[in-house]
Amino acid sequence: GDSVTQMEGPVTLSEEAFLTINCTYTATGYPSLFWYVQYPGEGLQLLLKATKADDKGSNKGFEATYRKETTSFHLEKGSVQVSDSAVYFCALRSSRNSGNTPLVFGKGTRLSVIA
Amino acid sequence: EAQVTQNPRYLITVTGKKLTVTCSQNMNHEYMSWYRQDPGLGLRQIYYSMNVEVTDKGDVPEGYKVSRKEKRNFPLILESPSPNQTSLYFCASSPVGAYEQYFGPGTRLTVT
Numbered sequence: 421g422d423s424v425t426q427m428e429g430p431v432t433l434s435e436e437a438f439l440t441i442n443c444t445y446t447a448t449g450y451p452s453l454f455w456y457v458q459y460p461g462e463g464l465q466l467l468l469k470a471t472k473a474d475d476k477g478s479n480k481g482f483e484a485t486y487r488k489e490t491t492s493f494h495l496e497k498g499s500v501q502v503s504d505s506a507v508y509f510c511a512l513r514s515s516r517n518s519g520n521t522p523l524v525f526g527k528g529t530r531l532s533v534i535a
Numbered sequence: 536e537a538q539v540t541q542n543p544r545y546l547i548t549v550t551g552k553k554l555t556v557t558c559s560q561n562m563n564h565e566y567m568s569w570y571r572q573d574p575g576l577g578l579r580q581i582y583y584s585m586n587v588e589v590t591d592k593g594d595v596p597e598g599y600k601v602s603r604k605e606k607r608n609f610p611l612i613l614e615s616p617s618p619n620q621t622s623l624y625f626c627a628s629s630p631v632g633a634y635e636q637y638f639g640p641g642t643r644l645t646v647t
Contacts, residue, residue, distance in 0.1 A: 452634055463539070463625055463638035464578075471634065509577060513634070522568065522593060523636060527577035 422447040426510045426526035433500055433533050441495040441529045443484075443510035451512040453477075453486055453493040454523070458507040467495075467508070500533045507531070537562045539639035541626050547645045548616060556611045556642050558626030565631045567609040568593070569601065571622040572641075578625065584609055585631065616646040 427442040445451065452471045456464040468477030470486035470493065477484050482497045493510060510526040539560045548554055560567065568583040570593075580593030584603040598620055600612040609628075613620060623643050627636040 454634070461640075463640045464627075464636075465638070466635045469634050522580045522583060523578075525570075525578040527575060 424526035430530040436499045439497040454511040456509040541639040560628040564628035567628045570625045
């Protein structure tokens with residue numbers, strides 16, 4: 421079945437450091453790919469998405485590019501802030517079915533940014 | 536304000552005592568879903584619903600029930616909770632065919 425693998429955390433960075441959180445996936449066809457963020461005590465929020473190969477999703481300084489050849493969707497940010505401290509989830513939605521197929525999530529990566 | 540609400544936010548209960556966690560959305564979304572979040576396991580889908588009276592099992596449905604009698608509500612029912620159902624539960628909704636799901640704030644359940 422479909423699956424998402426993302427790097428184990430926690431990740432601790434100093435403010436203004438460069439961030440990469442790796443995400444690879446296994447799926448048939450052409451899934452849509454997502455990064456969700458969960459701030460402390462809150463539910464998940466969509467951070468960015470990409471729906472086809474070579475698409476780049478971006479939001480709030482974060483970017484991720486849909487790489488079909490490497491089945492990857494790594495999250496990057498050039499300069500992290502303390503307010504970016506959160507848990508980040510990579511997810512995919514299969515293209516096999518119409519309508520709302522379930523999201524398949526990775527296990528999450530906790531990011532802590534220190535001033 | 537468009538939102539997904541869940542109640543209660545925190546619940547401590549004992550094994551075998553039936554409970555219901557409510558979920559309501561005010562965005563007229565057709566699709567609703569329940570997830571549980573456990574350390575090291577990420578989010579796993581319990582049940583989902585494509586519309587009123589249409590529900591289906593997710594990856595981990597055992598020990599749970601749902602109903603969808605109204606479009607805005609999607610309660611999660613634990614008929615006989617057990618300690619392995621101690622978890623953080625999230626409800627989510629979206630329009631059919633949309634990419635983004637909107638998540639509620641979560642319900643932290645402890646079963647002793």
